[in-house]
Amino acid sequence: MTVTTKPPGAESHTTELTVIPSRLLDGSTNAVDLKRDGTDQEPPSPVVGVPSLVPVNQDGRPVATEEEIATLLHVVDDIPSRTWIACLIGACERFVWFAGTMPLQNYIQNAPGGAIPGALGLGQATASNIVNALMISSYVTPIPAAILADSGHGRYRTLVWSCIIEAIGGTILAATSRSGTFEAEAALPGMIVALVFLSFGSGAFKTAVIPFIVDQYEETEFRVKTLKSGEKVITSRELTITYIYNAFFWAENVVAVVTVATPILERYVNFFAAYLVPCVVMWLTLIPLLLAKKRFANTKMVEENVIPAVAKALWCGATSGFRMDAAKPAAQLDRKRRVVPWTDSFIDDIKTSLLTCRVLLIFPVYWLCFNQAFNNLISQAGQMITYGIPNDVIMPVSLSAPLVQYGLYPFLIRRRIGFGPIARITFGFGLLTISMAYIVIVQHLIYRTGPCYDHPLACAAGRNLPNKISVCIQLPFYFLSELASVFCCTTGTEYAYNRAPKSMKTLVQAIWNLMAGIGSILAMPLSPLAQDPRLVVMYGVLTGLMGVGTVLTWAIFGHLDKEESTML
Known part of the structure; x- marks a missing residue:
């Protein structure tokens, strides 16, 4: 998530907030990644003199920071x-x-x-x-x-x-x-x-x-x-x-x-x-x-009804050695000279x-x-x-x-x-x-x-x-x-x-x-x-x-x- 701040007379600044994984009940890691640019870079340091804005929800509760997620107890939220x-x-x-x-x-x-x-x-x-x-x-x-x-x-x-x-x-x-x-x-x-x-x-x-x-x-x-x-x-x-x-x-x-x-x-x-x-x-x-x-x-x-596309993708994977990675667009174009309508993330x-x-x-x-x-x-x-x-x-x-x-x-x-x-x-x-x-x-x-x-x-x-x-x-x-x-x-x-x-x-x-x-x-x-x-x-x-x-x-x-x- 990107937060832009612009104090009076100051230049606008952009700050990224990233939530890191935390171990939950099942012992696995589950995170909500708020970054939107798709990079793995650390968020920039806060700019001196610029007020820190933390995104909040409709109840006024702020998004947890990296340290809070790692150290505080995880609990069940209020249910509507x-x-x-x-x-x-x-x-x-x-x-x-x-x-x-x-x-x-x-x-x-x-x-x-x-x-x-x-x-x-x-x-x-x-x-x-x-x-x-x-x-x-x-x-x-x-x-x-x-x-x-x-x-x-x-x-x-x-x-x-x-x-x-x-x-x-x-x-x-x-x-x-x-x-x-x-x-x-x-x-x-x-x-x-x-x-x-x-x-x-x-x-x-x-x-x-x-x-x-x-x-x-x-x-x-x-x-x-x-x-x-x-x-x-x-x-x-x-x-x-x-x-x-x-x-x-x-x-x-x-x-x-x-x-x-x-x-x-x-x-x-x-x-x-x-x-x-x-x-x-x-x-x-x-x-x-x-x-x-x-x-x-x-x-x-x-x-959108994804069933037809899923069926076609499964067929492509099955006919390519039962490997779903072979159904990705680049692999299909390289091996089969075939252009497919889905993306890597769909596979x-x-x-x-x-x-x-x-x-x-x-x-x-x-x-x-x-x-x-x-x-x-x-x-x-x-x-x-x-x-x-x-x-x-x-x-x-x-x-x-x-x-x-x-x-x-x-x-x-x-x-x-x-x-x-x-x-x-x-x-x-x-x-x-x-x-x-x-x-x-x-x-x-x-x-x-x-x-x-x-x-x-x-x-x-x-x-x-x-x-x-x-x-x-x-x-x-x-x-x-x-x-x-x-x-x-x-x-x-x-x-x-x-x-x-x-x-x-x-x-x-x-x-x-x-x-x-x-x-x-x-x-x-x-x-x-x-x-x-x-x-x-x-x-x-x-x-x-x-x-x-x-x-x-x-x-x-x-x-x-x-x-x-x-x-x-």
Whole structure:
């Protein structure tokens, strides 16, 4: 940034301000370079007799100096209210998704009139496959949605239209889940149409909502802030974004508490009442989204569609020995006699995005294991004594998110202990491995308990009753898996946003979401094992895959927390 001063009777002087890197929570260096001339020269010394002007933001806080950045404590900045409104909208949509999908396993698997609520009676394997297909669709949709969000429509308009599509899907699902539709054979086709709308709406929404939330925090520079105690600190954009991600994740946990209403309504009223709740909430979510339009930042931000250029650049790199540097204009002109429409910095952006995506490639195994909570573990709960609690009241609510955000992270920051994104992801993978190993033990205990042993709910002696083991034995899995998601899911989302170039943020976010879809695809070949008495084997296979993924993540990418590597 260049500051020009001209005291009365004096000649104008130009002074450059440069912010240098500082080690943050992840142990890496992240800086906001305010120089504009592209040189590496030191800023000129202040001119005697010329007053020093320090750039300040709208709150009057000055840009931090080199010494202040290096010595003062880095803290989370003040977050504008529009960010919290965007978080609320995102949390409401997550409620609709969770509340709408939680009863699906029972709705599809079980027949009406049984001990466990049901409607279609298609069996566990078919139900799990349909739920997995829904997951796949909702995580593939973000790719075309990202193109719209980053180009023609913009993120705000993408959110509005995706809300409407998801609300229509919720309306169809509620309307076709009324008891009269079962006899008219409208429930199954109605559900299929509804799931198409839900998957498209939710997929488009979640690919745009994270970048949109972060867009509401516009500060990009290190600023000096004076606390009430008089201590001077530095506000850090990276720490602030991490805080926003964790707050949004915790909001998802809070709304998960409310989603227990749908399984309760399913069990004690009917499926229509259960599905009516998310339907109404989705339509209501449109109200703050539309009313707060003028308060939101970047509602009209539309980027050029970079997908065609990215595809051509990748092709040039692939046909030149799979080296992206060979796709740069000078290299293409020299080797191929070809003039390309992009710049060197555009190729560097693609390389950064590819490196980010490579780190995310092990996440399908994470989602394969984590998503068991939405299908097979619901069925597992139905094999045990539930004390009148619906078996699909998933227990994802965890205090781990605020404990990590307000306890662990501040502790590490104040002691300047590096805990980078790769370390956090690896730690989370390890926790999920332990939780899956625990589920193997739980399923083994179910099979060792009567009256039906390894065929729960399916023997004459059981009379359609569960095995005599408490559903509370599942609780440690939910605690460990949710703690794992604090480190894996939030860090993965943050990593996908922070490491992606501006013109490709929503696209990289869509690829991050696609990893969950691939995880659901991986679940399909395992569906023959998703039935008694083979479930111990299935959970054992998942535990092994997650363990291998944990080791590979640290072995391949652990060094990225300490160094900047191109790898391409």
